[in-house]
Amino acid sequence: MTMKKLFFLLCAVFISFGLSAKEGYFSSSEYSLHLNYNDKVYPGDAIIINLDIEQKNCTECRGEVSFFTNSIKKALVTTPFFQTEKEGSLIAIIPLSSWYEPGDFHVEIRYIIGNNTPMVFSLPIEMLAKDFNSETIPLNPTNTAIKTDNSTTRVQQIDRLNQILDTWNSDSVWQKIPFTPPTTATRRTSFFADRRVYAYSNGSSSTSLHYGIDYGVPKGTPVYACGTGKVVLVENRISSGNSIVIEHLPGLYSLYYHLDSMSVVEGQMVKQGEKIGLSGDTGLATGPHLHWEIRLHGLAINPDFLRETWPYF
Ligand SMILES: [Zn+2]
Known part of the structure; x- marks a missing residue:
């Protein structure tokens, strides 16, 4: 690819983003590109980028996405694209910390x-303000x-979980x-x-962030997989009690804590809505409840966001 063409590509993407905040198109005789993403986000959400590329020789196509605040040059998060079954269709999901302040990111x-020389282009992101409980x-x-x-x-239990996530x-x-x-x-x-x-x-204290959502349910309430995936952890842990972790997409996991009983095993595939156990109060719990958590690239993100927003497959 010549530099002139690369420059034209950058301009084309920028111009179409100026017109429509969520979508960009470009086409030439060699390839065409379409992408869309959510440009307005809250702390704790994720940025979902769908990239569709039609190109004659796309056997060695690959890409990655980095997330920046406009005031610092170092990337806050970098994640690769993954391929869907549709040829040339790539998805990247970027986790956003719940500690981000409102402002301009990209x-x-x-x-x-x-x-070939990498094509590099930048997309604006607006971080909106959100209040969290104390x-x-x-x-x-x-x-x-x-x-x-x-x-x-x-310590070993924490290390194993982090390694999986x-x-x-x-x-x-x-x-x-x-x-x-x-x-x-x-x-x-x-x-x-x-x-x-x-x-x-003993009178002392510590601060922490609640990574998930707690449902106040009696002991013995059925717990269902929030999505289809592979069970990657079934363990009785000191802090989270009987715990299940399911992998749904590259780097995306759901976690279920304090269960009374668990009816799946590691390595098992489960379907969305399938019963995986019963709620309880095992581990660190002040009463019976279900703790439901979502991790993306190790970072806890808002489970409600992924009930409403999802990549295009
Ligand atoms: Zn909880």
């Missing part, structure tokens, strides 16, 4: 065909002991429609990204 897409949770001596447990077993399998494309709730109950007792203070029974 994503930079680098797309490479074979050994709460103080008193812990009894038992829960204080769990929260302050530094045993080798607990950081795994990006390009072929793990299981879920193609938005998530559904993990329970028929709707009463929530804690919300995504609540800013928490744990008040220990």
